[in-house]
Amino acid sequence: xxxxxxHLLDEAVVTTTIDAVINWGRxxxxxxxxxxxxxxxxxxMSTAASRYDISRFGxxxxxxxxxxxxxxxxxxxxxxxxxxxxxxxxxxxPEPKWVIAVGACASTxxxxxxxxxxxxIDEIVPVxxxxxxxxxxxxxxxxxxxxxxxxxxxxxxxxxxNTEFKGKLDDA
Amino acid sequence: MLNTPIILQSSELFQTITHAKNVxxxxxxxxxxxxxxxxxxRPASTRFELVYILRHAAFKETLLYKVSVAxxxxxxxxxxxxxxxxxxxxxxxxxxxxxxxxxxxxxxRVLNHMQFVGHPLRKDYTxxxxxxxxxxxxxxxxxxPLLKHRNLDLNNDNLMVVNLGPSHPASHGTxxxxxxxxGETIVAAAAEIGYLHRGFEKSCExxxxxxxxxxxxxxxxxxxxxxxxxxxxxxEEMMGITLPERGIYIRIIVxxxxxxxxxxxxxxxxxxxxxxxxxxxxxxxxxxxxxxFLSKLTGARLTNSYxxxxxxxxxxxxxxxxxxxxVLTKIDFGITESLKMxxxxxxxxxxxxxxxxxxxxxxxxxxxxxxxxxxxxxxxxLRFAKPYYGYETFDFDxxxxxxxxxYDRMMVRFDEMxxxxxIIRQAMSRxxxxxxxxxxxxxTMPAKGCVYGGIEDMMNQFKLVIEGVHVPKGEHYGSFxxxxxxxxxxIVSDGSGTPYKVKVxxxxxxxxxxxxxxxxxYQVADAxxxxxxxxxxxxEMDR
Ligand code: SF4
Numbered sequence: 001x002x003x004x005x006x007h008l009l010d011e012a013v014v015t016t017t018i019d020a021v022i023n024w025g026r027x028x029x030x031x032x033x034x035x036x037x038x039x040x041x042x043x044x045m046s047t048a049a050s051r052y053d054i055s056r057f058g059x060x061x062x063x064x065x066x067x068x069x070x071x072x073x074x075x076x077x078x079x080x081x082x083x084x085x086x087x088x089x090x091x092x093x094p095e096p097k098w099v100i101a102v103g104a105c106a107s108t109x110x111x112x113x114x115x116x117x118x119x120x121i122d123e124i125v126p127v128x129x130x131x132x133x134x135x136x137x138x139x140x141x142x143x144x145x146x147x148x149x150x151x152x153x154x155x156x157x158x159x160x161x162n163t164e165f166k167g168k169l170d171d172a
Numbered sequence: 173m174l175n176t177p178i179i180l181q182s183s184e185l186f187q188t189i190t191h192a193k194n195v196x197x198x199x200x201x202x203x204x205x206x207x208x209x210x211x212x213x214r215p216a217s218t219r220f221e222l223v224y225i226l227r228h229a230a231f232k233e234t235l236l237y238k239v240s241v242a243x244x245x246x247x248x249x250x251x252x253x254x255x256x257x258x259x260x261x262x263x264x265x266x267x268x269x270x271x272x273x274x275x276x277x278x279x280x281r282v283l284n285h286m287q288f289v290g291h292p293l294r295k296d297y298t299x300x301x302x303x304x305x306x307x308x309x310x311x312x313x314x315x316x317p318l319l320k321h322r323n324l325d326l327n328n329d330n331l332m333v334v335n336l337g338p339s340h341p342a343s344h345g346t347x348x349x350x351x352x353x354x355g356e357t358i359v360a361a362a363a364e365i366g367y368l369h370r371g372f373e374k375s376c377e378x379x380x381x382x383x384x385x386x387x388x389x390x391x392x393x394x395x396x397x398x399x400x401x402x403x404x405x406x407x408e409e410m411m412g413i414t415l416p417e418r419g420i421y422i423r424i425i426v427x428x429x430x431x432x433x434x435x436x437x438x439x440x441x442x443x444x445x446x447x448x449x450x451x452x453x454x455x456x457x458x459x460x461x462x463x464x465f466l467s468k469l470t471g472a473r474l475t476n477s478y479x480x481x482x483x484x485x486x487x488x489x490x491x492x493x494x495x496x497x498x499v500l501t502k503i504d505f506g507i508t509e510s511l512k513m514x515x516x517x518x519x520x521x522x523x524x525x526x527x528x529x530x531x532x533x534x535x536x537x538x539x540x541x542x543x544x545x546x547x548x549x550x551x552x553x554l555r556f557a558k559p560y561y562g563y564e565t566f567d568f569d570x571x572x573x574x575x576x577x578x579y580d581r582m583m584v585r586f587d588e589m590x591x592x593x594x595i596i597r598q599a600m601s602r603x604x605x606x607x608x609x610x611x612x613x614x615x616t617m618p619a620k621g622c623v624y625g626g627i628e629d630m631m632n633q634f635k636l637v638i639e640g641v642h643v644p645k646g647e648h649y650g651s652f653x654x655x656x657x658x659x660x661x662x663i664v665s666d667g668s669g670t671p672y673k674v675k676v677x678x679x680x681x682x683x684x685x686x687x688x689x690x691x692x693x694y695q696v697a698d699a700x701x702x703x704x705x706x707x708x709x710x711x712e713m714d715r
Contacts, residue, residue: 081369082338114299114302
């Protein structure tokens with residue numbers, strides 16, 4: 001946090017920016033919504049379990065309602081059939097929100113270059129961090145969460161993000 | 173011996189299958205699929221052929237029928253009145269190939285979305301032609317007849333219709349169930365699948381045999397290696413090759429370990445759904461130890477791609493016995509601790525016993541296999557009925573339940589883990605030294621050092637990579653006792669390195685087809701546990 005102690009009133013007052021305070025709070029309390037569909041979701045289960053334990057990074061409050069969450073973790077293949085549901089869930093999440101695409105499938109369609117699979121979720125929702133791997137190891141998923149934390153520190157806390165994004169399922 | 177089909181006329185299809193079921197005793201319909209002959213080198217009499225795969229009540233014999241479809245828009249007689257499992261199987265054929273079934277109760281798409289145009293497994297459908305879907309169907313076309321059948325009316329009877337899934341923490345992936353509720357009780361339900369349809373079968377037609385191995389990993393991703401083995405074993409049967417002893421033992425060891433992992437995940441998640449979080453840690457953590465072993469062995473935790481046609485990627489590493497023994501001890505501990513907490517636990521017993529029982533007869537009709545079928549008291553396990561890889565020489569028991577309720581389905585899995593560990597321990601003590609791969613240059617890659625050192629070996633490797641392993645012309649249905657039940661592959665080869673057609677017989681597909689029926693008259697909270705106990709794996713179900 002960008003805190004400069006001005007010593008006006010000894011230690012009692014700290015001056016800082018509102019962004020720094022809010023982002024400091026947000027950083028360590030990301031609430032993920034896990035949109036787990038396939039094999040990658042199993043590795044997310046491991047990430048949440050005790051060995052890897054994402055609660056060490058303040059992101060263990062897994063929400064299963066998009067309205068409670070601010071981090072969308074898309075773990076698994078997204079088919080064309082699934083795409084409108086993902087879009088709906090993303091839309092239901094309140095701002096500010098971040099998105100992690102876990103694994104090759106969510107990032108690019110992976111090796112399912114065929115008639116069923118959306119070739120990357122960034123065709124329909126904006127993505128902040130892509131994680132490589134098929135599936136990525138739990139450490140890689142944790143690293144992505146840390147990436148989001150680093151990213152959000154630099155953001156304006158009252159700004160709506162990604163206003164210019166237009167996905168394939170957004171109305172023209 | 174290869175399982176090749178008997179040719180039938182479409183006019184005699186219904187009668188012959190009725191006869192096979194009622195007189196010959198082929199009571200289990202395993203699968204229905206079709207073949208598109210458009211790209212066959214020698215033209216066939218009709219473009220489409222249907223293949224029916226049945227299994228005898230004593231589970232030893234398989235019967236395959238093949239029927240030419242003169243006109244796919246007219247189609248053939250549906251056999252859904254004979255077998256419950258035929259309903260979804262025929263829907264899939266209709267969805268993928270566009271073949272009509274006369275008298276089918278609800279012939280509509282099952283895997284692809286409703287806005288999809290065309291039939292993707294037809295040879296003239298381009299593999300990469302994706303089609304966007306903008307909305308989901310409301311499923312009322314299925315729900316209304318169900319309610320009418322029960323003399324119920326949505327408004328007059330004050331029913332509420334809710335969606336469980338497709339994005340729901342307890343829907344274990346991507347399964348959607350539409351349930352009509354009277355209070356907390358489900359009076360009618362319909363399920364929709366296909367949210368994880370990833371075009372496995374179409375991809376197979378575009379890759380050579382060894383390239384398909386990674387795709388098979390992702391069918392049932394909780395026990396990836398088992399799918400590898402099931403596929404490789406079917407192809408090897410077609411080629412008439414057998415692995416050296418050591419290779420077979422390695423397959424048995426990793427397969428049984430995968431079965432244990434699969435059951436651990438199923439039970440851990442099922443108990444978590446019930447609020448038993450401590451059980452989750454006890455069962456899930458040893459699984460991570462098993463993954464450590466597998467990643468040391470194969471380089472990957474989950475999707476191992478360890479098998480190859482004719483063997484496997486490499487031998488066991490030095491010191492594997494100690495690691496594996498350690499893993500088994502940890503799993504043993506997890507199971508014991510978990511059982512301590514649930515065996516006499518009133519909540520556990522009350523919430524599971526007598527919930528959604530499936531009788532033996534029903535289970536066979538629905539096409540159940542594996543632990544779900546054994547829970548209903550049917551003693552069917554391919555490792556006993558048609559032993560392969562010398563399973564008959566191991567000392568282990570088949571675990572069967574009595575009433576087929578949610579409790580039985582879970583407890584069968586608990587006990588099966590112990591049986592699998594017995595097999596692993598015996599195999600560890602008996603594993604011989606020697607080769608792991610078949611010694612045939614047309615199948616197995618030469619050693620890396622030789623490829624760099626000699627032109628012949630380099631050419632050999634080049635041909636195997638570019639063209640793939642050539643499988644003799646023909647067709648075969650191979651089956652394997654996977655963690656969830658009978659995992660079968662029906663493969664048609666045209667003699668080249670790429671299969672002409674591959675059809676998976678996924679156990680979960682049929683379990684899911686029965687799910688909306690068996691949760692009726694139980695509560696929503698029961699339905700969640702029933703789903704967990706059936707262990708539906710979307711990757712395998714939707715392919
Ligand atoms: S990236 Fe790989 S592991 Fe992840 S969902 Fe896709 S196929 Fe499965």
